[in-house]
Structure formats: C-alpha cells, structure tokens
Amino acid sequence: MPANTMNEDLKRERQRCSFDPKELTYLLDGGEEKTEERRQREKFFLDDPELSETAPSDYLSHKEKYEHAVKKACIVFKKVQQLQAQGKAGMQNFREVLGGQLGSAILRDGNPLGLHYVMFIPTIMGQGTIEQQAEWISKAWNLEIIGTYAQTELGHGTFIRGLETTATYDPATEEFVLNSPTLTSYKWWPGGLGHTANYAVVVAQLYSQGICHGIHPFIVQLRDEETHLPMPGFENVRIPWNYMLMKNGKVLKDGSYVKSPSSKLTYGTMIFVRVVIVQDAANYLRKAVTIATRYSAVRHQSHIKESAPEPQILDFVTQQHKLFPQLATYFALHYSGAWLWDMYNNVTSELESGELDRLPELHALACCLKAVSAADAAQGIETCRLACGGHGYMSCSSLPITYGLVTAMVTYEGENTVLLLQTARYLMKAWQNCLDGQPLTPSVQYLNSVRRSFGGVYHKSVPWIIASMQRIAAGKIETAHRHMNDKIKRGVNSEDAWNETSIELVAASEAHCKAFIVETYYNSVQQIVPSVSQQLGKALTELCELYAVNTLLKNIGDLLRYSNVTTGDLENLQRWLEELLAAIRPNAVGIVDGFDINDAIIASPLGAYDGNVYERLFAEVSKSPLNAKPVNESFHKYLKPLLKSKM
Amino acid sequence: MPANTMNEDLKRERQRCSFDPKELTYLLDGGEEKTEERRQREKFFLDDPELSETAPSDYLSHKEKYEHAVKKACIVFKKVQQLQAQGKAGMQNFREVLGGQLGSAILRDGNPLGLHYVMFIPTIMGQGTIEQQAEWISKAWNLEIIGTYAQTELGHGTFIRGLETTATYDPATEEFVLNSPTLTSYKWWPGGLGHTANYAVVVAQLYSQGICHGIHPFIVQLRDEETHLPMPGFENVRIPWNYMLMKNGKVLKDGSYVKSPSSKLTYGTMIFVRVVIVQDAANYLRKAVTIATRYSAVRHQSHIKESAPEPQILDFVTQQHKLFPQLATYFALHYSGAWLWDMYNNVTSELESGELDRLPELHALACCLKAVSAADAAQGIETCRLACGGHGYMSCSSLPITYGLVTAMVTYEGENTVLLLQTARYLMKAWQNCLDGQPLTPSVQYLNSVRRSFGGVYHKSVPWIIASMQRIAAGKIETAHRHMNDKIKRGVNSEDAWNETSIELVAASEAHCKAFIVETYYNSVQQIVPSVSQQLGKALTELCELYAVNTLLKNIGDLLRYSNVTTGDLENLQRWLEELLAAIRPNAVGIVDGFDINDAIIASPLGAYDGNVYERLFAEVSKSPLNAKPVNESFHKYLKPLLKSKM
Structure with missing residues (x-):
C-alpha cells in the first residue's frame, strides 16, 4: 500500500467541510481531555501486537476461533490490570473493553469473559447480601473464579416466570437441591457456560415448605477450580443455604420464606x-x-x-x-x-x-x-x-x-x-x-x-x-x-x-x-x-x-x-x-471524521481514514490461506479425476 | 431423538387444517407426477451419504469449507451425469442442483462449479458464433474445461460501460492483447475464478484500429489444463482472433469492426x-x-x-x-x-x-x-x-x-x-x-x-x-x-x-x-x-x-x-x-406443509416436519467439535495462568 498517501477525493471532501471535525470530536467525547484519554486507551490496546490479528478470524475453524478468543480475552484483562495499577480511569476501562466499540474491535465474535464482568459480578452486587458480596465479589474481581449468568433455558426466554429449573430447600441439611428435569429446562445461551466459566448465577424456581416462591438467583459451581472438569449436570445438585443470593427475597434456615420489600427493586x-x-x-x-x-x-x-x-x-x-x-x-x-x-x-x-x-x-x-x-x-x-x-x-x-x-x-x-x-x-x-x-x-x-x-x-x-x-x-x-x-x-x-x-x-x-x-x-x-x-x-x-x-x-x-x-x-x-x-x-x-473512530476499530478496507479502499481490499484478500499456494489440493483430489472422466 | 414421534402441537394443527395439504403441493408443483419426480430427485441427492454433512460446515475453516465444497460439487455433477444417462429430465436437474433450494441444501455456501453452468456455457451459447459454440460448448459440457464469467472489476460493477480491462486487436499476429492496467481493473467477484476454473469469459473494452468499440466477451485460459497452475495475470496476454465471441459485434481479421444488428439482442x-x-x-x-x-x-x-x-x-x-x-x-x-x-x-x-x-x-x-x-x-x-x-x-x-x-x-x-x-x-x-x-x-x-x-x-x-x-x-x-x-x-x-x-x-x-x-x-x-x-x-x-x-x-x-x-x-x-x-x-x-419442503432442505431443527424442535437443537449442538472434550486446551494455556495470577 502506498505509504502516507491520502485518497484525492477524501482530500477534496475534507477541504469542503464547513466546520472543524475536531470540534465535533471533543463535543461527543465531552471535551478535549476526554478525547485524549480515549485515544490513549485505544492505542494501548490496539497497538499491542499480541492483540492484532495475523489471519482474520473468518478464516479459522470454530474451535480455533474460541481458543483465539480466550487467549485474547486473557491478554485484554491483563492489560486492564496494568491500567488499574497505574490508577487510570477504572470503570471506563472495563466498559470499553467489554461492551464498547473497542472491545468488539479486539474480539469480533464476543468476549468469553464478558458475562463474568457484565452479569455475574453485577448480579452478586445487586442481589447478594453484604456477606455474600464480601465473599464472592472479591473472588470474582481477583479472577479466582470465572462466572456467568444462567437464566434462559432451551424452552424459556422472554417469559422468565416460566423457567423450569427448580431449587428446593432441604432444611434437614440446610441445602438447596437443584434440578433441570426436562429437555426444555436446560440452561441455554449463557455466554461462557460451555467451556470458560467455573461458576454461575443460576436462576431457578424456589421451593420451600412445599410452596413455589417464584424465580431466585443461586450461585452454583460448574467446574472444578483446579482441573476445570465439569461438575455433574443439574440433577439433584446440592448447594449450601448461603449460596442463594438473599439481598431481596430470602429463605430462613428453617425453610420459611421472607419476601422482598419491593419486587420492583430488581x-x-x-x-x-x-x-x-x-x-x-x-x-x-x-x-x-x-x-x-x-x-x-x-x-x-x-x-x-x-x-x-x-x-x-x-x-x-x-x-x-x-x-x-x-x-x-x-x-x-x-x-x-x-x-x-x-x-x-x-x-x-x-x-x-x-x-x-x-x-x-x-x-x-x-x-x-x-x-x-x-x-x-x-x-x-x-x-x-x-x-x-x-x-x-x-x-x-x-x-x-x-x-x-x-x-x-x-x-x-x-x-x-x-x-x-x-x-x-x-x-x-x-x-x-x-x-x-x-x-x-x-x-x-x-x-x-x-x-x-x-x-x-x-x-x-x-x-x-x-x-x-x-x-x-x-x-x-x-x-x-x-x-x-x-x-x-x-x-x-x-x-x-x-x-x-x-x-x-x-x-x-x-x-x-x-x-x-x-x-x-x-x-x-x-x-x-x-x-x-x-x-x-x-x-x-x-x-x-x-x-x-x-x-x-x-x-x-x-x-x-x-x-x-x-x-x-x-x-x-x-x-x-x-x-x-x-x-x-x-x-x-x-x-464522520468528527466521530474520530480509530482505523483499527473501523476494521474495514472501505472505511479507513486515508480512503485507500482498493489497496486495502487487495491487501485483505491476500491474507486468505487459500491464496498461499497456487494450486489447492482439491484440484488433484477431486477436480482432475472429474475433468478426466469426460462425462 | 425419540423415533417416529410427532410433536403434539403440530398433530393438533394438522387436524385443524381445513384443506388437504397434498392438494396444495400438487398445485404448486404442477401436478402429482411432477411432485413425485421432484421428490425422487431430492431423494436421489439428499439420501446419498457422501453428500450429507458429518460436521456442519460452520465448524470448518475457510480453506476446509472450500475443499469440501469442491468435493461435493464433483459428486453432485457425477450424479447429474448418472441421471442424464438414465434419460431423466435433463435441464431441470441442472436447474435444481445449481440454483434451486436443492442445490443450496447440498452446498450451503454455493457451488464452486456454479458459474460454469450458469454463466460460462450460456454466454458462449448466447454470444458465440456457430463454430465457437461447436468448439467450446462440447468441451465445457463434457467438463474437459471449467469456466467462469469475469465481468465485474474491483472498481466497476453496476456500470459495465466503465470497465477498464482492454482487448486490443493486433492485425499483424491476428491476436487480441488483453490488459488490466490498474488496481481498479482487477477482475473481482467471479465465482470459481480463484482456484476452480481454468477458463473464463472475460468482458473487456474492445480496441481496434485505434477506436474503442465498447465491451465485448473473450475466452481466456486462466490455468494450465494439466497442472492447474495459473497463467500469468492480465498484462499483455495474447489470445487468438477467434477467442472473441462474435455472434453479435465482430472484428474482421484486418481489424475492421462490424456492429451487432441490434444492441438489444444481448x-x-x-x-x-x-x-x-x-x-x-x-x-x-x-x-x-x-x-x-x-x-x-x-x-x-x-x-x-x-x-x-x-x-x-x-x-x-x-x-x-x-x-x-x-x-x-x-x-x-x-x-x-x-x-x-x-x-x-x-x-x-x-x-x-x-x-x-x-x-x-x-x-x-x-x-x-x-x-x-x-x-x-x-x-x-x-x-x-x-x-x-x-x-x-x-x-x-x-x-x-x-x-x-x-x-x-x-x-x-x-x-x-x-x-x-x-x-x-x-x-x-x-x-x-x-x-x-x-x-x-x-x-x-x-x-x-x-x-x-x-x-x-x-x-x-x-x-x-x-x-x-x-x-x-x-x-x-x-x-x-x-x-x-x-x-x-x-x-x-x-x-x-x-x-x-x-x-x-x-x-x-x-x-x-x-x-x-x-x-x-x-x-x-x-x-x-x-x-x-x-x-x-x-x-x-x-x-x-x-x-x-x-x-x-x-x-x-x-x-x-x-x-x-x-x-x-x-x-x-x-x-x-x-x-x-x-x-x-x-x-x-x-x-407450509403444502409447500412440501424436504427436511434436509429445511435443514433446521426449528422447522422439521415432526416438530421435535428441542431434541433436534440438542442433537445439533452436540456436533460441535468444541464439545468433543470436557476441557478445552485453552484452559491450561491461557485461563489457568490468568486465574492463578490473582490480579
């Protein structure tokens, strides 16, 4: 690609613009300082060679995509840790690398650790008692465990009152017994549930003293912390009494149920x-x-x-x-x-x-x-x-x-x-x-x-x-x-x-x-x-x-x-x-210049700042592993025999 | 999956229907006989174990997807050949396996030999002289060569008058000299051009005696017929005079140009x-x-x-x-x-x-x-x-x-x-x-x-x-x-x-x-x-x-x-x-029953005739190579070090 060239049409367009795009950028970011901060954060992540793609993920198999994503997610959170250690804008870093356009530029198909930060930790914060928060948040925050949020079931999405997984309190042992009795009650969709997380907040219908008290959140271990081997599925899984998140509704040790002061708080x-x-x-x-x-x-x-x-x-x-x-x-x-x-x-x-x-x-x-x-x-x-x-x-x-x-x-x-x-x-x-x-x-x-x-x-x-x-x-x-x-x-x-x-x-x-x-x-x-x-x-x-x-x-x-x-x-x-x-x-x-989106976030030959559309498209397709060799094996294996068969 | 069971809701729906869905099927197919013919054709292709997927193509890498597609395309055309030999409905077989819903059920991402039949052969038929048709159609039809249709360029799509590739007639050698002089004149998009085809109809601006006569079609060899190695790119490629398709406009050997009787014929x-x-x-x-x-x-x-x-x-x-x-x-x-x-x-x-x-x-x-x-x-x-x-x-x-x-x-x-x-x-x-x-x-x-x-x-x-x-x-x-x-x-x-x-x-x-x-x-x-x-x-x-x-x-x-x-x-x-x-x-x-779409064409756990949605969804995800082992390697390589680092 020609270095330092700018497409002539874009040059002309930029001369025609009636205002200074920088002014728009600062307006949208909330001031020049914020713009600088954002740009530095983006640079810190996007310029890291470990996070840039050698081959675009489109060319990988499904399994490779997952493994690359885990690798990158680990690097991302190590880098966040570095930023935190430097005392730089705490929550904003998480927000950007998890949900923002920066995050999706690094991990196109999503972050396997995403729900840990976006749902697992916030649910414990919102629905755990002070003691539960003290215990679980610090573990989760220090990445001693990786959590996810398991609500949706194969047969139940929008209408969460219809969830089938049950958690039945057993006062004799002071435990809850979890069950997913049917195919439609399988937990389905939670990000990270398959291979990444070892804990989950599981939403289940609470039964105590023979009465159903509606859906409540429970902490359940999914995988061994050392070996990462999965625990048995949801058939009579027993969890301790204090694994139910009880900031709102709660079950006393004797099994009596105490309602949330307001159902609207959740x-x-x-x-x-x-x-x-x-x-x-x-x-x-x-x-x-x-x-x-x-x-x-x-x-x-x-x-x-x-x-x-x-x-x-x-x-x-x-x-x-x-x-x-x-x-x-x-x-x-x-x-x-x-x-x-x-x-x-x-x-x-x-x-x-x-x-x-x-x-x-x-x-x-x-x-x-x-x-x-x-x-x-x-x-x-x-x-x-x-x-x-x-x-x-x-x-x-x-x-x-x-x-x-x-x-x-x-x-x-x-x-x-x-x-x-x-x-x-x-x-x-x-x-x-x-x-x-x-x-x-x-x-x-x-x-x-x-x-x-x-x-x-x-x-x-x-x-x-x-x-x-x-x-x-x-x-x-x-x-x-x-x-x-x-x-x-x-x-x-x-x-x-x-x-x-x-x-x-x-x-x-x-x-x-x-x-x-x-x-x-x-x-x-x-x-x-x-x-x-x-x-x-x-x-x-x-x-x-x-x-x-x-x-x-x-x-x-x-x-x-x-x-x-x-x-x-x-x-x-x-x-x-x-x-x-x-x-x-x-x-x-x-x-659009005023939006000031980094080229690595744009991630498109059609939309880079320099407008070298065709050069970038050409560079992009040359990354295809198919183009590494002049003749693909399938010619010898399949096409040539067909051609020679003269059908 | 429970064998021979039908979802109860669908059973009830079918009892409620006021008409006989078969009547609709025959109406849409054009008669019971046509329905039978279609079903048999579908069965012939879809029941072939060589054409059914072991792992869904979504799990493969890009390169594997291509190789599988070539393999399947070859099997498909061998099977078409068998049908032709049995004298069964000629063109309809091609139409169905190439463009119809049957074709896309077998080859989800498209048929690498598709353009050979859909564009290469029809263009020679429509724009070649009788002699040219005799020479090229039989070769193409017998699969001695594989063609594609190369019109669109990197910088030129909709407006074909703007194509940049040129074919200049040289009366001294009775040849056309083809050139794609710029990045924007690269031929782009033609299906099969990358690795599959060895010939193409190339659309180029015709120059003769110093005058541009607009776009015309030329046959160009892309790869060696034996080794499949690519020929040199479009820089001063020389092709014989009779490789220009001349049914409509033509160039005489001396270089004079004879217009098409009507430009509307194409x-x-x-x-x-x-x-x-x-x-x-x-x-x-x-x-x-x-x-x-x-x-x-x-x-x-x-x-x-x-x-x-x-x-x-x-x-x-x-x-x-x-x-x-x-x-x-x-x-x-x-x-x-x-x-x-x-x-x-x-x-x-x-x-x-x-x-x-x-x-x-x-x-x-x-x-x-x-x-x-x-x-x-x-x-x-x-x-x-x-x-x-x-x-x-x-x-x-x-x-x-x-x-x-x-x-x-x-x-x-x-x-x-x-x-x-x-x-x-x-x-x-x-x-x-x-x-x-x-x-x-x-x-x-x-x-x-x-x-x-x-x-x-x-x-x-x-x-x-x-x-x-x-x-x-x-x-x-x-x-x-x-x-x-x-x-x-x-x-x-x-x-x-x-x-x-x-x-x-x-x-x-x-x-x-x-x-x-x-x-x-x-x-x-x-x-x-x-x-x-x-x-x-x-x-x-x-x-x-x-x-x-x-x-x-x-x-x-x-x-x-x-x-x-x-x-x-x-x-x-x-x-x-x-x-x-x-x-x-x-x-x-x-x-929708009356549409009579084969389950293998539906190719969706949500839409099969028996309505066993959840069983089929579950069976589908169990095909994921990620689910073959309980612990993915990425845990040991990336996650465990992160977890143990206690950031």
Whole structure:
C-alpha cells in the first residue's frame, strides 16, 4: 500500500467541510481531555501486537476461533490490570473493553469473559447480601473464579416466570437441591457456560415448605477450580443455604420464606442494560455510516451526466437519502441515550431513598427506546451495507458482522415486540388518566394538549414536526384504546381484547417513542448550539432537521390521518428533505471524521481514514490461506479425476 | 431423538387444517407426477451419504469449507451425469442442483462449479458464433474445461460501460492483447475464478484500429489444463482472433469492426437471470416461513390469559402479523414470477423473428420485479428469523444463511435502486404518452383510466384495493414527473433534474410494481379457484386478500394522499386485516406443509416436519467439535495462568 498517501477525493471532501471535525470530536467525547484519554486507551490496546490479528478470524475453524478468543480475552484483562495499577480511569476501562466499540474491535465474535464482568459480578452486587458480596465479589474481581449468568433455558426466554429449573430447600441439611428435569429446562445461551466459566448465577424456581416462591438467583459451581472438569449436570445438585443470593427475597434456615420489600427493586439492572443497548446501538450505527460514507466518497460509478466522468456515488441523491438519515439517526439515538442515562441515575438514587414514583415512567421509556434503537440501528446498518454494493457484502468490510451484532439487540434483553407492548400498557393507562382528568407524567404530558386540537398550520420548523409527531402518537394511542374498549364492550374478555388489538398497540408505542426521540434530539441540539462554533452549530441543526423531516415523511399516512396537513404541505416537506440532503452533502465526510473512530476499530478496507479502499481490499484478500499456494489440493483430489472422466 | 414421534402441537394443527395439504403441493408443483419426480430427485441427492454433512460446515475453516465444497460439487455433477444417462429430465436437474433450494441444501455456501453452468456455457451459447459454440460448448459440457464469467472489476460493477480491462486487436499476429492496467481493473467477484476454473469469459473494452468499440466477451485460459497452475495475470496476454465471441459485434481479421444488428439482442440473458431471481427469492422466503411457522406452533411462551398455561406463540396476533403476510408474499412472488417467465418466453420467441416491440416493457417489469422481490423476500426472511427469538439467531436454524443468500440478490444482477430507476424511466415516458394521448402498453394501461377519476368509494374487495394501488402508483408517477419538469422549467438541466427527483422516481417505480404484483396475484388466484377444492380455494383467497390488505395498509399515507378514502375506511381495512389473520391461523401449518419442503432442505431443527424442535437443537449442538472434550486446551494455556495470577 502506498505509504502516507491520502485518497484525492477524501482530500477534496475534507477541504469542503464547513466546520472543524475536531470540534465535533471533543463535543461527543465531552471535551478535549476526554478525547485524549480515549485515544490513549485505544492505542494501548490496539497497538499491542499480541492483540492484532495475523489471519482474520473468518478464516479459522470454530474451535480455533474460541481458543483465539480466550487467549485474547486473557491478554485484554491483563492489560486492564496494568491500567488499574497505574490508577487510570477504572470503570471506563472495563466498559470499553467489554461492551464498547473497542472491545468488539479486539474480539469480533464476543468476549468469553464478558458475562463474568457484565452479569455475574453485577448480579452478586445487586442481589447478594453484604456477606455474600464480601465473599464472592472479591473472588470474582481477583479472577479466582470465572462466572456467568444462567437464566434462559432451551424452552424459556422472554417469559422468565416460566423457567423450569427448580431449587428446593432441604432444611434437614440446610441445602438447596437443584434440578433441570426436562429437555426444555436446560440452561441455554449463557455466554461462557460451555467451556470458560467455573461458576454461575443460576436462576431457578424456589421451593420451600412445599410452596413455589417464584424465580431466585443461586450461585452454583460448574467446574472444578483446579482441573476445570465439569461438575455433574443439574440433577439433584446440592448447594449450601448461603449460596442463594438473599439481598431481596430470602429463605430462613428453617425453610420459611421472607419476601422482598419491593419486587420492583430488581428492575434496576434490567433497565441499566437497556440504557447501554441504546448507546451501543448508536455507536455501531456510527461505525457503519462512517464506512459507507467514506466509501461512497471514494467510489465512482455510473453517471449523472452522460458527458462527465463517473461521479462519486455520494453525489447520487438516492445514495444521500440512504446514508444521511443514518448520520442523523446516530445523533438522535446518542442524545436519547444520554437523556435516558441521566433519568436512570436520577431514578435509581430516588429508589435508594425509597421513592418509587418515577420507576414506571422510566421503565416505559427504557422499553420502547431499547426496541426502537435496536430496530432502527439494525436497519440503518443494513442500509449502509447495501449502499456499498458487493463490497459491503464482504466479511472484511465489517458491515455484515456489525449488522449481526446489532440485529441481535432486537431479540435479547427483552424481545422488541414484547417491550413495545409493555410501553403500550403504560400508554393505555396514561390515556385513561388523560380522559379521567388525572395528572400525567412528563413524557406523556403532550396527550393533554394534543387532545384538544387538530394541529396548527404547516410551519417549516422542527417544533411543528414535534407537535405533528405527538399528534400522531396521541391519535394512535386513542385509536388502540378505543378499539380495545369496543371489543371489551362487545363481550371479549380484556386479555383477548389486548391480544387482538396488539398490532395497533405496538404501533402506538413506536409512535410515542419516535415523538420522544425527535423532541429529545431537538432539545439537546438547542442546548448545544450556543456553545459551539456557528459552523458546527449549523451542521448539527441540519442533521436534526433531517432526522425530523425524514421521520415524519416515513409516517405521512399517520400525518394525513391525525392532523389537518394538506398534500401541498407534503410536497413542501419533500422539498425540505431534498434541500437538507444537498446542504449536508459537503459536510458528510467531515461529520464522520468528527466521530474520530480509530482505523483499527473501523476494521474495514472501505472505511479507513486515508480512503485507500482498493489497496486495502487487495491487501485483505491476500491474507486468505487459500491464496498461499497456487494450486489447492482439491484440484488433484477431486477436480482432475472429474475433468478426466469426460462425462 | 425419540423415533417416529410427532410433536403434539403440530398433530393438533394438522387436524385443524381445513384443506388437504397434498392438494396444495400438487398445485404448486404442477401436478402429482411432477411432485413425485421432484421428490425422487431430492431423494436421489439428499439420501446419498457422501453428500450429507458429518460436521456442519460452520465448524470448518475457510480453506476446509472450500475443499469440501469442491468435493461435493464433483459428486453432485457425477450424479447429474448418472441421471442424464438414465434419460431423466435433463435441464431441470441442472436447474435444481445449481440454483434451486436443492442445490443450496447440498452446498450451503454455493457451488464452486456454479458459474460454469450458469454463466460460462450460456454466454458462449448466447454470444458465440456457430463454430465457437461447436468448439467450446462440447468441451465445457463434457467438463474437459471449467469456466467462469469475469465481468465485474474491483472498481466497476453496476456500470459495465466503465470497465477498464482492454482487448486490443493486433492485425499483424491476428491476436487480441488483453490488459488490466490498474488496481481498479482487477477482475473481482467471479465465482470459481480463484482456484476452480481454468477458463473464463472475460468482458473487456474492445480496441481496434485505434477506436474503442465498447465491451465485448473473450475466452481466456486462466490455468494450465494439466497442472492447474495459473497463467500469468492480465498484462499483455495474447489470445487468438477467434477467442472473441462474435455472434453479435465482430472484428474482421484486418481489424475492421462490424456492429451487432441490434444492441438489444444481448438483453436476453440479463432478463432471464432476473426472472430466475424472482422465483428463487420466493422459494427462499417459503423455506424461512415454513421454519418460523412450525416453530411458532411448537414454541410456548408468555401468556395471553394470566390463568392459562403458556400459549403457542402462533396465537399472538403480533406473531401472526409477522408471519402470515410472508406466507402470502410467497404466493404473490410465485405467481408474479410465473407471469414474468411466460412473458419472457413470448418476447424472446418474438425477438427471434425480429420483433422488438415488447422488449422495453418486459425489461421495465423485470427490473422492478427483481428489485421488489429481492427486497421483500429479504425483509420477510429477516422478519421470520426475528420471530423465532434467540433460536432464529443460531446458525443451525438456517435462517441467517437464508437471509444472507437473499439479501445478496438486492445487490447482484442489477443493484435494486439502479433497476428501480430504469423502470422509472419507462414510467416517465409512459406518463408523457398518457398526457399526449399516445397508446400505452398493457402494464401501464391503468394510467389512462386512473387519470380521470379520484377513486370509487371503499369496497371490501381485492379489486378495490388493486384500483387503489393503481391510483397510488399513478399519483406517484404524476408527482415525480411534475417535480422533474418543474426543475427543468426553472433551468436545471434534465440530467441533474433526474438525479434531484430520484427519491420520488424510485418510490413511483415501487408503487407501480406493487400494484402489478397485487393484480397478477389476484388474477392468478381467480383462475385457480374454480379448479381446486372449495377448501383450498378459500385458503388461497384469504392469503391473496391478506397480501392485498396488508400491502395497502403499509401505504396508507399514499392512499390518503391520492384517493378519497376516509379514516373510517382505514379502520375497516385494519379490521379486515385482523379478520384475515384469525381466518388463516388454523391453516397456517397446513399451508407450509403444502409447500412440501424436504427436511434436509429445511435443514433446521426449528422447522422439521415432526416438530421435535428441542431434541433436534440438542442433537445439533452436540456436533460441535468444541464439545468433543470436557476441557478445552485453552484452559491450561491461557485461563489457568490468568486465574492463578490473582490480579
């Protein structure tokens, strides 16, 4: 590859950008110092030759992939240990190497020790008594044991009340007896359960004195600490009384059961994970759109004008319409995630002082934001991949694996449809409160004002769009509420009526979430603009407008249905969309440069900073072990006999 | 796995089905005899122990995957040879083992000899002179040589006029001199080019007497026939004069160039491949929806009624709303594909007698149908995958690879956006003809009638929906046409105006295609119903209605914009949708049974006929080489030192 060369198209794009990308970088990181800290951390890991790939993992067998992953994971945590010893930003190191884009750059297919830090330790912290924490956390933290979290069973995922594994208390020996009696009760999915972990938090139905007390967490040893040989499976496994995590519900030694003061206290971890998903979804989308935008600036194809040379594909308006909304969606999810993180912190500190009032609202918002973020990021990433043509299909482009990681978010930690229906339950109650003149929580306040009007005349502004989207949300909430009650009035029982209305309930929940995102994004940008340069402020405003206009145009059916907008207004919105795409065009490369994603994290020949797409693609395929020899053995073994057989 | 047991839920589902699934099978195959023939062919290949997997290919390294694929491909073609020798249905065997669901069941990641049959031989047949065909086809057909088709270059895909590889005629030696002078002119992507093929049809810019005559096909030897060692790369490679395929354009020995009588004659193969894509997309969708439907009948989760046991997830209306439209989409694409295949055959036979009139219409329809089929099938398959929760994410479910195969169709053989814009060009001309009172071709006839009215009152019927969708298409065509002309009137040149209007042009093209699909589907069902049992007729009609209603509801914005529909009508449509889901529910398993897909083609523990989902999942994971030993070496090498280091 030509050293120190920069693709000419990218050079030109960078000259055209109206703002300084560094300013955007510092804004997103939270200041120049934070940027430096992040860059140093990335350098510390990514420049380590032991962690860089000799051959891409795509070429390895499944078994080799696992062994490489264990090796790398061990190196990573040794390096984290070094950083800790130097007293450098503690938790952030874990957060980055475990879940962040840095972690997935080092370990593409996931970290075999991931659940030890992400679930095992936090569960003990959240659900163990002080004594249990003292015993287990220090062992886990010092890596004397490796844990995982075993909840999901082969036949039971979303609906955890349906888990079949049982833990029956035996007061005679002061032990719990664990059993997984059926095929469907096999613990399935826990990361690290197969070969890595030697302990697990196992979630099981607690039985004591002949009564089932629902699901509770237990610590179970899986493998011998010395030999790593697996312990016998879950058939009459006996564990000591104090291996049940008893911070919330507990069993006394005589077998009597003492309830948790509030069943809602265990919500915390669940909501926390959803907040993290919103942020991660945004970051993966940012990576994909960086790759696709740089590639589209370098790639020339087809023609706009017959007489001119092949243009950069970024000049096609259809391409801009694929990519720029993804740029904007990143910011929308980023700011919604930040808002949710703040609310989460506020509500959990209220929880500690016994206030539970805002928990339902937080829960409702976290549910729909997780669902919409995962779905929109996944779709956005796939759009970016497809926008790169055949090269986006190559595994080395990193786009397929990025899609794979994010589309999984649609399913785990609460399946999207299930979560949207949980938010819908909150919205149905809110609408009923609204009808009854009861007070509403802040995030559904709009139902009151919207209820009283059919919308103002079209105005080319984001506030008009926010009002329109709130109108749509209120309209859908009202429709679902009315249809469900109509069914109930006709004699359908309320549970069936809920199921029969669920298509509209999901739609209402999505509409509510979209309105919330647009509003939160707009408010965040309004707050930021006064404190940044005029040029960056303008660029950020254009992206926010694009997100708002594009989201509304995707919902014109709802807009026409629930507001007094005219077809002329729709044509104005379409024109506004086209203006925004044209306005963002010269800044597109500058914006993704502002994301400041390290080339080793980008991990794609299509998206490197220097834009040497073709040189890097060529270098990439030359790593294939198939290309090591001019003639593969299969020619002699299989092809030649076939050729000579002259069939 | 329990032998000869059938899952109880599936048993019950099969008792509920209102029609005999065999009747559907025969209908789709084209008669009982055809079904038998297909089943025997499948049995012949799938029951061969040499072709069944000992370890799933997911566990192999990249190099091993390639070698296994070559081995299997050789066995497959030996078996085809046996069938041919027995005089059994010639071309159908090739079609099935190469592109059909049978082929992808045997070779999950593609057939290394695929392009030899799919592109190399057909190109010589289509573009070689009689003499060239005589020489090369027999060699290729007898497998004396293995060919591929080398068109796409690293820097050039969609826009083939931009290819850089050159073939310059040298009259002194009567040879062509081939060159790929740049990195971007490297031939890239051709299947089998790396290690398998020893010949290729290479597409290059023809130069003769100093003039470029555009792209033409040349036969080039890639590897030694005996040693399989690669020939030198494309730098001044000399090939004989008669290695240029000269059926259409040709170079005389003195270097003078003789043009093809019609440049449109080479369209044939391209359109053929697009017809095949429509059919393949439908078949892959059928496979995915079979898996998801059977799994959803076996899987119990969550609750509808608090007091009742966990229901089959197929009873959730949201799940029905995910899956049943995919069932219907299969039929819609199946019948649209069949229609297109007939038109293709008619038009190509007209072409042979010099009639070119219907070629533009066929081209316009093939472009948009390929694009919409690929996009809708891909999205449908991903919806099916996500509807299976975590288990749909497992590679062994076959859903991820099915998505991978179909999402690639969005890109190859004409990138979707590019194809939709080609159809749009046809539609813009048609609209202009309509305004000018010129005659219209059959597929755009509706523009005339729709232009004169704003739509009839709502009627609960598919014809009303077809009329509505035609109205939407006409409305979008009119809007795009007007916006483009407004720009031109304001002084924008027509090429820029096209680009600036391209978002609306793509939308118009999609709307036209959707209206066409609904109409074709409806007409096909109308034709079939009188000749099948009343029960099957009813089931087929319900699916057609579901496709129509669901498609229209996804476009209510357009409906409100371009017709005089009321919000009350929309609520009626929503109710109709919900009625149809409920009506289809008892037949869902019966319908996928009617597809009669062999379990080895389903290749998914989630979707086998017997419904033993959990037993099969368990059997599947026990194949992992990682599970062969209780302790993986990485414990001793990496984990134990880390654990003992007590960081």
